[in-house]
Amino acid sequence: MSSIDFLTDFLSACLRLTVPLAFAAIGGLLSERSGVLNIGLEGLILTGAFASAAVAFSTQQVWLAIAIACCAGALMGWIHAYLCVSLNVNQLVSGLAINLTAAGLTTYGARLLFNTGTVALPPLSSLPIPVLQHLPILGVFFQQDLLFYLLLLLLPASTYGLFHTQWGLSLRAVGNAPKAADTAGVSVARIRYVSVILCGALCGLAGAYLALVHVQFFAENMSAGKGFIALAALIFGRWHPVTTTLACLLFGATEALQLRIQAFGLNIPYQLLAMLPYITALFALAGLAGKATPPAALGLPYAKEKR
Amino acid sequence: MSELESGLRLVGITKQFGPFIANNSISLTVPTGCIHGLLGENGAGKSTLMNILSGLYQPDEGKIFLDKKPIDIKTPADAIKHGIGMIHQHFMLVPQLTVVENIVLGSADSLRLNIKAQAKEITQLGKDYGLEVPPLARVGDLPVGIQQRVEILKVLYRQARILILDEPTAVLTPAEITAFLQVLRRLAARACTIIFISHKLDEVMAVCDEVTVLRQGNVVATRAIAQTNRTELARLMVDRSVEINTRPIPQSAGKVILNLKNVWANAAAISAQSKTHAILALRGLSLQVRAGEIVGIAGVDGNGQRELADAIAGLIPIQKGTIEIGSEAAAQQPIAYIPEDRQQQGLILSFSIAHNLILKAFSKLPFCRRWILQRAEIAAHAKSAIQTFDIRAASAQLKAGQLSGGNQQKVILARELAGEPGVIIAMQPTRGLDIGAIAAVQQSLLAQRSRGAAILYISTELEDVMAMSDRLAVIYRGQLVDILEASSATLEQVGALMVGSTEIKESLATAEKLETGVSPEVKALETNSSATKGKGERL
Numbered sequence: 001m002s003s004i005d006f007l008t009d010f011l012s013a014c015l016r017l018t019v020p021l022a023f024a025a026i027g028g029l030l031s032e033r034s035g036v037l038n039i040g041l042e043g044l045i046l047t048g049a050f051a052s053a054a055v056a057f058s059t060q061q062v063w064l065a066i067a068i069a070c071c072a073g074a075l076m077g078w079i080h081a082y083l084c085v086s087l088n089v090n091q092l093v094s095g096l097a098i099n100l101t102a103a104g105l106t107t108y109g110a111r112l113l114f115n116t117g118t119v120a121l122p123p124l125s126s127l128p129i130p131v132l133q134h135l136p137i138l139g140v141f142f143q144q145d146l147l148f149y150l151l152l153l154l155l156p157a158s159t160y161g162l163f164h165t166q167w168g169l170s171l172r173a174v175g176n177a178p179k180a181a182d183t184a185g186v187s188v189a190r191i192r193y194v195s196v197i198l199c200g201a202l203c204g205l206a207g208a209y210l211a212l213v214h215v216q217f218f219a220e221n222m223s224a225g226k227g228f229i230a231l232a233a234l235i236f237g238r239w240h241p242v243t244t245t246l247a248c249l250l251f252g253a254t255e256a257l258q259l260r261i262q263a264f265g266l267n268i269p270y271q272l273l274a275m276l277p278y279i280t281a282l283f284a285l286a287g288l289a290g291k292a293t294p295p296a297a298l299g300l301p302y303a304k305e306k307r
Numbered sequence: 308m309s310e311l312e313s314g315l316r317l318v319g320i321t322k323q324f325g326p327f328i329a330n331n332s333i334s335l336t337v338p339t340g341c342i343h344g345l346l347g348e349n350g351a352g353k354s355t356l357m358n359i360l361s362g363l364y365q366p367d368e369g370k371i372f373l374d375k376k377p378i379d380i381k382t383p384a385d386a387i388k389h390g391i392g393m394i395h396q397h398f399m400l401v402p403q404l405t406v407v408e409n410i411v412l413g414s415a416d417s418l419r420l421n422i423k424a425q426a427k428e429i430t431q432l433g434k435d436y437g438l439e440v441p442p443l444a445r446v447g448d449l450p451v452g453i454q455q456r457v458e459i460l461k462v463l464y465r466q467a468r469i470l471i472l473d474e475p476t477a478v479l480t481p482a483e484i485t486a487f488l489q490v491l492r493r494l495a496a497r498a499c500t501i502i503f504i505s506h507k508l509d510e511v512m513a514v515c516d517e518v519t520v521l522r523q524g525n526v527v528a529t530r531a532i533a534q535t536n537r538t539e540l541a542r543l544m545v546d547r548s549v550e551i552n553t554r555p556i557p558q559s560a561g562k563v564i565l566n567l568k569n570v571w572a573n574a575a576a577i578s579a580q581s582k583t584h585a586i587l588a589l590r591g592l593s594l595q596v597r598a599g600e601i602v603g604i605a606g607v608d609g610n611g612q613r614e615l616a617d618a619i620a621g622l623i624p625i626q627k628g629t630i631e632i633g634s635e636a637a638a639q640q641p642i643a644y645i646p647e648d649r650q651q652q653g654l655i656l657s658f659s660i661a662h663n664l665i666l667k668a669f670s671k672l673p674f675c676r677r678w679i680l681q682r683a684e685i686a687a688h689a690k691s692a693i694q695t696f697d698i699r700a701a702s703a704q705l706k707a708g709q710l711s712g713g714n715q716q717k718v719i720l721a722r723e724l725a726g727e728p729g730v731i732i733a734m735q736p737t738r739g740l741d742i743g744a745i746a747a748v749q750q751s752l753l754a755q756r757s758r759g760a761a762i763l764y765i766s767t768e769l770e771d772v773m774a775m776s777d778r779l780a781v782i783y784r785g786q787l788v789d790i791l792e793a794s795s796a797t798l799e800q801v802g803a804l805m806v807g808s809t810e811i812k813e814s815l816a817t818a819e820k821l822e823t824g825v826s827p828e829v830k831a832l833e834t835n836s837s838a839t840k841g842k843g844e845r846l
Contacts, residue, residue: 164419164420164422165418165419165420166411166415166417166418166419166420167418168420169404169408169411169412169420170412170413170415172401172403172404173401173404173408173409173412173413176401176402176403176404177399177400177401177402177403179399180398180399180400180401180409180412181401181412181413182363182383183361183363183383183393183395183399184383184387184399184409184412184413184414184461185382185383185384185387185413185414186384186412186413187382187384295403296402296403
């Protein structure tokens, strides 16, 4: 294998591994910017993965599967929002509940549905862009599927939305000083609901990508910590869409790298190598300690008539 | 007054929080273009009433009329829609956002923000009203005076016609207050209706047309300013005779107990609100406090007062210089510290009064024996402290967080003054308290002074610090610009020193002044005469 081939292969693996992380991280970013802590990313991804797999398996309609995954994620997001915003449940507990519920439900559903073992799912076909796809190395950017391009669109859209629109301003205000936002006439509950539901929908997309593009089958607990890595990425990326996506790329690249090292057959236990992305996340966050300032009202429920 | 053409009218507003009636059938009428004062002690129900007007709380009963039409205010957005703008005592600003972002927040008429155009518009608006602000600065980096301008601009930007100001001058310097009162007059002249909530009688007398006094959730009286005076208002507010300026003749000040020589210190921990404090610290500060005297530290907030107090209390390290605390005072408890923020630093709000009272001694006898807290001892101690310091609480088991500000401060005093401390550092001990509680705090400090404690009294409220001090030191950018005899100093003189308008004298000269000192007898005479004179002027 020539070095160009290796590089191309490595880069495309990086992208494949980054996309689900980035969707989930941007979703989590919206939720956290509005002040709702969301450690349920993991469960939301899993929900999306299962929903898309189930629909794709029974209807063979890939796009329908993606749409349903998005809705399933949004529904789970709505539950998180309802618990955290309307009932003022502790946000850590609610997120944890979402993770556990999703793991249990999807495992149960998978055993009912795919009782024959792993079933191959219809793939999401890639959408190569003419001419550009033949570029050396960089060509991999242009032989991706629609979800990847959607991510590329989501980046500027979410950045613009957050920093240049009334909606984004309200969202940032609600996440930092909900009472101030409330007195300024912003509905704290509405903003938080919308952000958390959007977060769920984006995690649903991440799950669909995982099941339909990345591995093309559904496995129990296939999210395998991706939700937590996404959480680390958004903290490392300081709650900004662009830097967060770059952080996802770093973690994706580490994962791709460790897979390659495993393939070389070096005499290192593969369990150690599999830890690499998580260790990277740990070091990244440790290096950032005290520098990243989260939204000031993150994790705090906002109750109106408090005295 | 019953036939109101235009303006705001409240009828029979009632609001209960559990068993506590915050507002009891309150009625109030404010004509357009009028500045209406709302006076009352803490807990009289002023803030509750205004939170109802601004849509944060819902009244249990009562109606609100605007220009004769009944209106319903369910949310802050409704209030804004009706042109009611509230400037809260604790600023409702998002410190992480810029001035422009704070002002346009929630006033959505388009999806796009267009910061540049908005900044221009806001600059113009600021110029019109004499409220100039840096539009693109982060609010958290601005001094409080400017933050308040942002608050006012925020409501003006929404075209509010009714402005409610909750204790707006609490955070301002004397010069800022004068300018601020002028702004209010200008707003009223432009047909804005203003409700001015305060417990500072002077300001109400200076700026309002009418005043309503609240006490324990009820309207006690409404008066035209022209037909009332300070004494009457004070009596209406508290309904008990309050002794002001009952300072005893000072006994001769004793030995130097607290001696600071050329102290340099870095800034204390950055406060969450503003990072500007982090820049300022102590820069070669020298000061001596003798037994039985109160030295006041006057100055604009953020000029090193916090660091001074923290350095003496040993909470922050000093870079250079020495801090000596007299040996005779170094008995069991050398220093008592009454911190600026009683809720964050002074108390553990979720602990009971009894436990807060023993925070400094819980590991020692008699409160603790063989690692076990002695309930009976703790309860007895709490009972006696509650009596001695007149803490108004149903039980010593009540949580500190459930007490009013004045009673919280009394708990701190009871704890800090328990061990007959040699040095007392009191940082803003009367801030936000009502007249009754202020008197109680001042009385206990004066009692400590007669006992022979050396007291450092730090306050940004000039009249407060002048009334309490024997000597008055003015702090500016981490240095003492001058030390005056409190009896002969005038408000204007100190006010000018506070903003650094006088040349900073050399530290040598300052030290000299400290050494000479006036004979105690002369000082006593001066103090007394000026105290009565000051009182007469104010009445």
